[in-house]
Amino acid sequence: TRRGIPEAILAEGKTPEQVASLATTALETTGRALVTRLEDTHFAALEERLEETVPDAAVDRRGATLLATAADHDRPALEATVAIVTAGTVDGPVADEAALICVDAGLAVDRIDDVGVAALTRLIDQVERLRAADVAIVAAGREGALPTVVAGLIDTPVIGVPVSSGYGHGGDGEAALAGMLQSCTVLSVVNVDAGFVAGAQATLIARAIDGARTSGS
Amino acid sequence: TRRGIPEAILAEGKTPEQVASLATTALETTGRALVTRLEDTHFAALEERLEETVPDAAVDRRGATLLATAADHDRPALEATVAIVTAGTVDGPVADEAALICVDAGLAVDRIDDVGVAALTRLIDQVERLRAADVAIVAAGREGALPTVVAGLIDTPVIGVPVSSGYGHGGDGEAALAGMLQSCTVLSVVNVDAGFVAGAQATLIARAIDGARTSGS
Amino acid sequence: TRRGIPEAILAEGKTPEQVASLATTALETTGRALVTRLEDTHFAALEERLEETVPDAAVDRRGATLLATAADHDRPALEATVAIVTAGTVDGPVADEAALICVDAGLAVDRIDDVGVAALTRLIDQVERLRAADVAIVAAGREGALPTVVAGLIDTPVIGVPVSSGYGHGGDGEAALAGMLQSCTVLSVVNVDAGFVAGAQATLIARAIDGARTSGS
Amino acid sequence: TRRGIPEAILAEGKTPEQVASLATTALETTGRALVTRLEDTHFAALEERLEETVPDAAVDRRGATLLATAADHDRPALEATVAIVTAGTVDGPVADEAALICVDAGLAVDRIDDVGVAALTRLIDQVERLRAADVAIVAAGREGALPTVVAGLIDTPVIGVPVSSGYGHGGDGEAALAGMLQSCTVLSVVNVDAGFVAGAQATLIARAIDGARTSGS
Amino acid sequence: TRRGIPEAILAEGKTPEQVASLATTALETTGRALVTRLEDTHFAALEERLEETVPDAAVDRRGATLLATAADHDRPALEATVAIVTAGTVDGPVADEAALICVDAGLAVDRIDDVGVAALTRLIDQVERLRAADVAIVAAGREGALPTVVAGLIDTPVIGVPVSSGYGHGGDGEAALAGMLQSCTVLSVVNVDAGFVAGAQATLIARAIDGARTSGS
Amino acid sequence: TRRGIPEAILAEGKTPEQVASLATTALETTGRALVTRLEDTHFAALEERLEETVPDAAVDRRGATLLATAADHDRPALEATVAIVTAGTVDGPVADEAALICVDAGLAVDRIDDVGVAALTRLIDQVERLRAADVAIVAAGREGALPTVVAGLIDTPVIGVPVSSGYGHGGDGEAALAGMLQSCTVLSVVNVDAGFVAGAQATLIARAIDGARTSGS
Amino acid sequence: TRRGIPEAILAEGKTPEQVASLATTALETTGRALVTRLEDTHFAALEERLEETVPDAAVDRRGATLLATAADHDRPALEATVAIVTAGTVDGPVADEAALICVDAGLAVDRIDDVGVAALTRLIDQVERLRAADVAIVAAGREGALPTVVAGLIDTPVIGVPVSSGYGHGGDGEAALAGMLQSCTVLSVVNVDAGFVAGAQATLIARAIDGARTSGS
Amino acid sequence: TRRGIPEAILAEGKTPEQVASLATTALETTGRALVTRLEDTHFAALEERLEETVPDAAVDRRGATLLATAADHDRPALEATVAIVTAGTVDGPVADEAALICVDAGLAVDRIDDVGVAALTRLIDQVERLRAADVAIVAAGREGALPTVVAGLIDTPVIGVPVSSGYGHGGDGEAALAGMLQSCTVLSVVNVDAGFVAGAQATLIARAIDGARTSGS
Ligand SMILES: Nc1ncnc2c1ncn2[C@@H]1O[C@H](COP(=O)(O)O)[C@@H](O)[C@H]1O
Ligand SMILES: Nc1ncnc2c1ncn2[C@@H]1O[C@H](COP(=O)(O)O)[C@@H](O)[C@H]1O
Ligand SMILES: Nc1ncnc2c1ncn2[C@@H]1O[C@H](COP(=O)(O)O)[C@@H](O)[C@H]1O
Ligand SMILES: Nc1ncnc2c1ncn2[C@@H]1O[C@H](COP(=O)(O)O)[C@@H](O)[C@H]1O
Ligand SMILES: [Mg+2]
Ligand SMILES: [Mg+2]
Ligand SMILES: [Mg+2]
Ligand SMILES: [Mg+2]
Ligand SMILES: [Mg+2]
Ligand SMILES: [Mg+2]
Ligand SMILES: [Mg+2]
Ligand SMILES: [Mg+2]
Structure with a gap:
């Protein structure tokens, strides 16, 4: 490992x-x-x-x-939840990659889809679920604005994942990556399409929180 | 001219x-x-x-x-309004450039400042003013997400102006430009810091609307 | 929508x-x-x-x-025309995408093809048609100079669409995009090959003009 | 805030x-x-x-x-530690920016300097201190390899900060940024020279751990 | 030499x-x-x-x-003319550099200024002068479209010189350079701001023509 | 045409x-x-x-x-020669494109192959042929140094054609293009792989020389 | 040759x-x-x-x-060893290319695989073998940090080979190349995936050492 | 050290x-x-x-x-020579940096200046000196072709140093760097302007040769 x-x-x-x-x-x-x-x-x-x-x-x-x-596999059960958020359908596979890493590690996963920034009300409707999680992964392609907007709504750590779902100038995920790095709020970022890394980093954070919760350390 | x-x-x-x-x-x-x-x-x-x-x-x-x-200058009075929107203080000078072009051309200018996407409520509070304008210019640096979010809220034409106000990767306006070009809603874009071009394009649109309003053609 | x-x-x-x-x-x-x-x-x-x-x-x-x-579909009939202009054959599909969005929205479309800047007389022959439209979409690849030249000839809003039809340095639409952003006249721009966005932005402008024409507001 | x-x-x-x-x-x-x-x-x-x-x-x-x-300011005292690590002297100011954000927020800061990857023994000597922290910020310029090597040694979350301290190809922090995004271990990244963002993201993580520690939630 | x-x-x-x-x-x-x-x-x-x-x-x-x-310098007198064309005032210094190289080499120089593509009539007014020259140097910044349009009007060799006179995306001459390389007509190009190289290349061409004229070889 | x-x-x-x-x-x-x-x-x-x-x-x-x-086609016979030079086998197809344009236009073509700069003696052996031509097209990929070295040996115009024959950093012709633009001697350049444009530009130059030769004008 | x-x-x-x-x-x-x-x-x-x-x-x-x-081929036997080092499985083919060039030239090759920087102990276990070689080739993709770390452990010349094994930003070998050029220790670099060049350069160095060993010159 | x-x-x-x-x-x-x-x-x-x-x-x-x-400093005397070659005057300071590192380490330095590829005879005149050295450092800006041409003339290791002495496209050393990486002969490369690294790498190679010469190992 x-x-x-x-x-x-x-x-x-x-x-x-x-x-x-x-x-x-x-x-x-x-x-x-x-x-x-x-x-x-x-x-x-x-x-x-x-x-x-x-x-x-x-x-x-x-x-x-x-x-x-395996039928007899004893998965760890972490007392911690990660919200995994996508802007649109094309971001799904990257979010799936992140989600199964978290599931495998024993986290609870709350998946919130199709809340891209061009239709804010769908996103605002989910604020309570977003706030209930311990850490959020936000996958977004095109202009990659969703992690910034999500981070503006909650006080827990946000990890942005740029998705290579556009076309033309910056459509290979570069626009989304640059936008997340330039975010005017607080978030950290992983490579384009790196659902695995986002899920693993969220796991490290959630595991530390779980450790503190269950043993106080 | x-x-x-x-x-x-x-x-x-x-x-x-x-x-x-x-x-x-x-x-x-x-x-x-x-x-x-x-x-x-x-x-x-x-x-x-x-x-x-x-x-x-x-x-x-x-x-x-x-x-x-000049005291005796006879400025045209167009029956049309442009909203000029900024994400933060650093976007001010670019918006100023756009605004005075519009003023000079006889447009009414409604300036809406400091409504960046990291604090959505400030923006949502201004929706009525945004909807009242005939055309909107939105200046934003860093990740340049504001034009997309504004365009998601209104049905009038939006012109995005990327601003060179960041630092690091894409901080010279390139992240904002790429983000606006990748926007998942409908908007058109001008060059980085090109307040003049945005103001002039908004003037051309508003003048056409004014012409239709005042003469029906 | x-x-x-x-x-x-x-x-x-x-x-x-x-x-x-x-x-x-x-x-x-x-x-x-x-x-x-x-x-x-x-x-x-x-x-x-x-x-x-x-x-x-x-x-x-x-x-x-x-x-x-559908046979019984009641398409809106906007009282407004968009000119859709191409430099050469390769720009056709991008212009087609823009055109059908406008048709679907109820605009009159005037398509003007094959008027690239290397043969100015063909373009100059079309000035009257260009001036008759309420808004112009100009699709051009390679060096992307056509929107600038068209905008120099008319006083209505021009939207440039860079096309990825070249080869070598900047041939993926980047030369055309950069050229349109640097245009020494007034125009706004959409992403490379984004006929959809250009058509939609033209629709928003034309609809505002139609609204003013038909109701004076 | x-x-x-x-x-x-x-x-x-x-x-x-x-x-x-x-x-x-x-x-x-x-x-x-x-x-x-x-x-x-x-x-x-x-x-x-x-x-x-x-x-x-x-x-x-x-x-x-x-x-x-202020003399009478009541700083919060979080029960959590952030390690702030630098590769060399030039990375100092970026680490300082991160450190004071953390101090201001009430975290304990453990600063570990001058442990660049060209001299591994200096780094390996610090493994115990690195492991004792709840979260690590690693600032590194030039090739930006230090966050990867640190992350390979510990199981807590690592945030990489690329520093613009090189010259020539990629010397403005771009080589370090790309290297951290390509890291073959697990870490997340912030913009070039973005000590503030790294410190703030570490604070969000540490605060969650502190909350779990002190209240079990 | x-x-x-x-x-x-x-x-x-x-x-x-x-x-x-x-x-x-x-x-x-x-x-x-x-x-x-x-x-x-x-x-x-x-x-x-x-x-x-x-x-x-x-x-x-x-x-x-x-x-x-020097008063007694015996400048060669080549029987050949170079047209040196600029789009706008900012292109002047680069054209000056090209012009004096040609003068020094003994060419006749015909300088045609301020004929940028946003105002075609000014350019078309000069077609006769353009056609009278043996070779043309065309300096243009911003979108760099002028060499293409000039080359579309004449049958003599055209050398394009991109000028670093813009701002924002591609404003350092890169947009103009890419545009000239993508030109849909026939021209060759020199480096950004390389008035010297353009003048020297024009001199080599003109000297060959002069040689053929004066000696038939 | x-x-x-x-x-x-x-x-x-x-x-x-x-x-x-x-x-x-x-x-x-x-x-x-x-x-x-x-x-x-x-x-x-x-x-x-x-x-x-x-x-x-x-x-x-x-x-x-x-x-x-066609059997009865009356090809013009220009009294002028173009040397077409390649660095290696991979540059062949680009040189072929240039060559047939010149043949079609009636030029004499002298093709000089496989004289890349890593083996100077092969190149130096061809200096007489190079000097005998009226204009030279030099196609070279990888580092694109051959046009510079050729231009250092002759006093006639040289047109460089970058070829996309490498791999890795700059291997798509960008290294060769940048090298030719930076050339420390005098040459002009066309787009990557643009044999057609190089051949056409050489034809324009050679035709002018032919015109002067045959009619003195 | x-x-x-x-x-x-x-x-x-x-x-x-x-x-x-x-x-x-x-x-x-x-x-x-x-x-x-x-x-x-x-x-x-x-x-x-x-x-x-x-x-x-x-x-x-x-x-x-x-x-x-061939059965009767008389391969030279150089008295010199090159270590060929890889970070992970994906770097294998590039290292293979380098290795067989060295074998063909008569060098002894010591291949050390799978010692990437995310697991330092595997690398440190091989220090003696690394020190025993006369020259080292280090192939690494993703962030390309391995040549720097190897060079920090030995006093013989190191040649870094970036490998195009990543994905996303810089994943085509550009991150690894930039990282090696920015290395904070001493090494030289070849093009992305250029195993052949690395093997040949190592051969030139090793042959010089062999020459000095066997004849003292 | x-x-x-x-x-x-x-x-x-x-x-x-x-x-x-x-x-x-x-x-x-x-x-x-x-x-x-x-x-x-x-x-x-x-x-x-x-x-x-x-x-x-x-x-x-x-x-x-x-x-x-210091007057009493006992500099090592390595039995090995490095040739340090420049294309033109602007490459001097980078070569100086390389040279003094080698002098400090005890190498004999043979400096060969002003042998750029646009005037091959000056370079060819120096072939004997080039061949006499154990290793060559070649500093060149603009198109950076000199290391390739030198390497084609000698059988000892060549280290290319790109110099940031141009202007326009690739003039910051990027053209020279890309050209050297694409070299069609065998050489390795260091970062732009990295005279220090080139001198140090040459020292490592020369020291190995000296060691073999003086002790046979
Ligand atoms: N989608 C992924 N993104 C990044 N790393 C991955 C991904 N999938 C697997 N890995 C890791 O890549 C490494 C090499 O995987 P493998 O090639 O299967 O041996 C292992 O450490 C995996 O954990
Ligand atoms: N060519 C296009 N360019 C940009 N957006 C498009 C294009 N075609 C469809 N769309 C929009 O893309 C969104 C996603 O489409 P779909 O994947 O079909 O659900 C919808 O909102 C469409 O209106
Ligand atoms: N390889 C080429 N490079 C550049 N232009 C070309 C090339 N081949 C043909 N052309 C030109 O491209 C234009 C369009 O060609 P076509 O698509 O065949 O009508 C014509 O003017 C041709 O002369
Ligand atoms: N021009 C240079 N290029 C690269 N490294 C250098 C240069 N000059 C000094 N160094 C090295 O940079 C490191 C930091 O130098 P300093 O900042 O003086 O402590 C030392 O290891 C020096 O050997
Ligand atoms: Mg998005
Ligand atoms: Mg913004
Ligand atoms: Mg065009
Ligand atoms: Mg580092
Ligand atoms: Mg221009
Ligand atoms: Mg070459
Ligand atoms: Mg690596
Ligand atoms: Mg050079």
Whole structure:
């Protein structure tokens, strides 16, 4: 593990067979397997392999991310919640990546979708849920303004994730990244499309809060 | 005039004496003089010269922009209003440049300041004023999100002006420019710090509306 | 709708079936469906579906954009015209996207093609048509000089759309975008290839003019 | 306050008199004043003004940042520690800015200097102090590798701050920023030279931990 | 000499005394001295020195460029003309640099100023002069469209010189450079502000034409 | 024609059938057809079509460029030579594009290949041929140094063409373009891979020289 | 050979047959053939061809690089060692390219893998091997910090090779390149993914050391 | 020391007094002091201080670099030579920085100036001196082609140093840097203007050769 964060298997650039093998091994040795950036061919191979070898594993696929858990796996239960917020549909897969890292680590995840800044009322309707979380991950592409607006509404730490969902000048996530770095409120940022890193950083923060809650230290 | 927009004198790169002469000539021949990007030395020279030559001219200085009007100048009175909106204090001089172009052209200007996206309630309090205008210019630096949020609240045309008020990655206005171009709502954009162009474009739009209002064509 | 602009369906990244379903639903609920950035496979699926479900819909396909209208759809008729101008053949699809948004919103569209700046006489021949419109959209790739030259000839608002039609240094639309932002006349700009945004912004301007014309306000 | 973070006064672009007035007012109304990016002339004016008006204020100047505290100010005492780490001397002022924000907010600050990655033993000697903190801010210029190496050694959240201390290709902080975003471990990042934002984000994290510690929630 | 082009002295970065000495030496040994990018202090020192040492030299200063010629210097007389065209006043100094290189080499120079593309009639009025030249240098900043439009009007070689006269995105000459490289007609380009290189390249072309004219080879 | 340069058909983005039709039409109406950036499928379709319709046309294919000439076409014969120089094999197709434009226009072409700057003796062996030409086109990728070195050896005009043949930092032709613009000798430049423009500009220069040679004007 | 370095055949952009022919010829004339950036289809064609023509050749394939050696080839045996170090699995192919160049030239290669900076102990465990080499090549992607850390541990020359293995901002090797250029210790750098250049430069250094060792000069 | 390279004092950003003190201390404790990027005010203060405290120190100032050596300092004498080559006068200070690092470390330095690629004969005249050195540092600005041409002439390692001596596109050393990274021969590169790093890297290479020469290991 890196920094106490469960390892993930990056499917991109691997064959379906390699991914199936790596995931099965992870499942058998650590009780869970997290696969990111997988395509349908990876998924098919993995599903088939699991049916043969670990048929009672629970499989949770969201977008291009998948978390498989052995029936007897003893997931930690952290007393902490992360809000994962998206501006629009295209931000979904990046948020999914972040969400399953948090789930795997034992956090409660509250997913709040489709609250982009061009329609403020949808966002304002969710303020109570946003305030109830211990930390928020906000994924947004195009102009990347959502993390700033969310951070202006709550007093807990916000991690911005720029998404490469635009086109034209800055559409590869560079506009969103620059906008989040220039934010006129307080937030920190991860790389473009780096749902994994955002989820892991949120886990580190939430775990510290959980530690303080449960043991006072 | 370019496109029916009154000419402006760009003080940057000119001596105080050159600016004073050009402005006096403009005042004497066209009844008004608009000077942009001027410094205190330009202002001092100009003030002195005007006192000598056109002592009854009215002088309206805002930030680095100045509009001098002869006592007998017959300014057109357009039946149209432009809202000029800023996110914070640093955006002021760019908004001033836009505002005086509009004033010079005969528009009513409604200036709405300090309504940046990190504190949404201040902005939402101004929705009625925003909706009352025929066209809106929104100047914003840093992440440049304000034009998007304003455009999400109103149905009139919005022109975004990126301001070079940040530091670090994209702080020279590039983050704001890219963000406005990527906006997930509908707006058009001018160059970084181009208050003049924004004011002139708003004037062209407002003049067309005024023309339709007053003559039905 | 965003800002009173009819919604569009972005085909890019969707399957033919998804596009066919979304368009059929839009047609049935709003009387029209606008699809952008579609490919032939999207078109085939959509055509087949429409034949089955809404056989009397009128289909207007231009380039990669398609507007389907129900027989009984009551399109608004705005008393306003937008000129849509292109420099060369490659700019066509971006202009098509802008044009159908305007058509959908009820504007009259005057399309003026192939008047690039390397052959001025073709452009000058069209000055009367350009002057007759209430607002102009000018799409140009390569060096993107056409909006500047058009704006120098008329006194109505011009919206420049940079097109990604070049190769080499700045050929992805960046040269055209930078050139339009640097324009030595008055115009505002949208993102590279953003025909949709240009059409929508022109609609907002034209609708305001129409409102003033028809009701004086 | 933004997000419960005490306000700071940015001296850059203000006259010494303006800074002195703003700081005195802040001190009189909130019991403390934080000034960032100040020069010696600002400092002189401020010192003189304070001697006249609030002579018993305690003044803590570090690099270009200054925290003045009224004798009777009741600073909160958070039960949480932030480690603030620098690679070399040039990173000092950015770390100072972060440090005084944290001090002002009531955090314990553990400053660890001059542990750049070209001499690993100096860093490894500090591992115990690094592990004892609740959150770490790591400021590094040039290649910006220090946050990655620190994060590899500890399990608490790390915030990287790129510093504009190099020369040549990427020497304005861009190399460090890109390096931190590409980090092969888990960290989040703020803008180049954004000591304030790093300190504020660390404060939000530490305050949440403190809240959990002291009240279990 | 480089490529048969007379040498020039770059004043930038040299003291007034150094420039005065170098120019005097050039004058005494080659009969002429060309100084580029000089400031008033360079000019004063040079003027004084020449009065003392070569009082009958003819001095031709244009903008920041100066050509001093000894009374008995035998300048070549090429039978060829270069048109040097500018879009606006700010392009003047770059055109001056190009012009004096050509004069020094013995070309006839036809200077055509202030014919920027936002006011086409001024340009079209000069078509005959443009067509009469053997080669054209066109200096333009901002969007840099003028070389393209000029090249569309004539059949002789055009050399574009981007000028760093804008502000904001691409205002340092990058927009003009990219625009000229993307030109949809035929032209070649030199570096931003490189009046010297444009003048020298035009000289090489004109000299070849002159050679063919006078000797048929 | 643009600037008296015969038109070319850009195959890129067109179907084989479109290219075959356009080329046949050009051949029938103007006696020749020049096709650039064609692939084997374009070539096959074109060959087949020509066999049917213009079986006696002469076809000259070099790299991705093709010049077809009708048996009775009366090509102009300019009394002028262009040297076309390449650094290595990868620069071939760009040089081919330039060469066939020149051939089509009636110039003599002297092609000098594989004389890159890492092996100077091969280049120096060709100095006489280089000096014999009236104008030189030099195509070079990677660091793009060859035009500078060639220009240092001859006194005729040199046009540099950057080629996108590298990889890594600047490998898309940007390093070569920047190097040619920074050249410490005298040359002008066209866009990356713009063999067509280089050939056309060389033609304009050579035609002027030919004109002077044959008529003295 | 370039600089006494054996020639390599770049498979990229060549057909399997071309690669097979070129390699067979090299093998027959120089006793060895080095092929870089080859794909499985190249490999299959080459293997088949070798079986027919040079069946006793020894084939050493690593990643996308292949070194074939004739049975009777007399490889030089340099008395010098190069350490080739990678941060992670993705850096392998670039290191392979460097390694086989060194092997071909007769160097001893010590390959040290998977010692990225996020887990310092793995690196520190290898210090003795690192110190035993005469020169080190360090390949690293993402933030590219490994060459700096390695250079801080040893006193022999280090050559950094940035690898294009990341995603998002700077993920194409630009972050790693900028980081290595900004390194706060002493190293030199080659282009992104330029394993060949790194291997060749290391060979030049090692050969000089070998020369001094074996002959004292 | 870093990597066995004597420490240098970077004057940039330090007061004359600070530089004088640091240098005196270095001289007294290590027998020598190397100061880089110093201005005349630093030099004056240092000279005065040395006269008072270490009057018999030898001072070697070249450009902005200075090496002071105590009378009794025992400089190592390495049996190895570095050639330091410049393209033109502007490259001098960067070469000076490299040279004095090498002198301080005990290398023989052979300085070869003014052999830029636009005049090849001057370079070719120096081939014997170039070949006689054990390693070459080549500093070049503008298009940065000189290291490639030098490397094509010799078989010893070449280190390229890009110099920020141009103007316009890539004139800040970026064109030279990109060109050197794209070099079609074998060389490694350091950051723009990084004479110090180039000198230090050459020292590491030369010291290894010296070690092999004098002890055979
Ligand atoms: N989407 C992702 N983004 C960043 N890192 C990842 C991602 N998925 C997996 N990883 C990490 O990348 C490293 C290499 O993964 P692998 O190539 O599967 O060995 C492991 O440490 C994973 O935890
Ligand atoms: N070509 C386009 N450019 C910009 N926005 C578009 C385009 N086509 C559709 N849209 C808008 O993009 C948003 C998302 O579309 P969809 O992914 O279809 O839900 C909708 O609000 C559409 O109106
Ligand atoms: N490789 C090329 N580079 C630049 N322009 C070209 C090229 N090939 C053809 N052209 C020109 O591009 C224009 C449009 O070509 P087409 O799309 O075939 O009508 C014509 O004026 C051609 O002369
Ligand atoms: N011109 C230079 N370029 C790169 N590093 C330098 C330069 N001059 C001094 N240094 C090094 O920079 C580090 C910091 O120097 P200082 O700020 O003087 O303590 C020391 O390790 C010096 O050896
Ligand atoms: Mg967004
Ligand atoms: Mg803003
Ligand atoms: Mg155009
Ligand atoms: Mg660092
Ligand atoms: Mg222009
Ligand atoms: Mg080359
Ligand atoms: Mg790395
Ligand atoms: Mg050079």
